[in-house]
Amino acid sequence: DVKVTQSSRYLVKRTGEKVFLECVQDMDHENMFWYRQDPGLGLRLIYFSYDVKMKEKGDIPEGYSVSREKKERFSLILESASTNQTSMYLCASSWDSLSLEQYFGPGTRLTVT
């Protein structure tokens, strides 16, 4: 089975802190994605990557950066966390551009106080 794991299920950080959210997939997928999910807004794409060291902005990249140094790992970075970044963060991966589905991790619920 495809497995996508995220480093934390729950995280509480203070305003201004640098936050790292880690995502690891174990099936050699080419594509990886970071979404945030907010009530009433659905899932919105922050960044995605289709290869090591490659990244593309999604719909809401402001305030975030990403890193993909290895194929299996995709990190989301909040350089200076703010309260409006309190949200559920979901990581996903897929085989390649022709694959039908994305596989999601369990999510990280981040609270910034």
Added chain:
Amino acid sequence: AQKITQTQPGMFVQEKEAVTLDCTYDTSDQSYGLFWYKQPSSGEMIFLIYQGSYDEQNATEGRYSLNFQKARKSANLVISASQLGDSAMYFCAMREVGPPQGGSEKLVFGKGTKLTVNP
């Protein structure tokens, strides 16, 4: 720009009955894909069903079927014989089929419908 609309914030259904969750989409692309995902209270997104824009038959996966009406740009999810475990958030999503890299894997999600199955 792509857009997905789910007009039902919440739906209720009796156990063992069928339920339809609505989804309409907006795209100018000829080639695209439509997805439904389920999100239980545990938070993980679970892929349910896929429909390609050129597929002539409606997709089916067990108790799930997708009622695809291309001219109306709708892709409703039908769940037959509802079970208590079907209670969850359901998201409709769309993907454009573009060049091999640089965005063809992007999904655009609707805001979701919360389904509650009553015993």
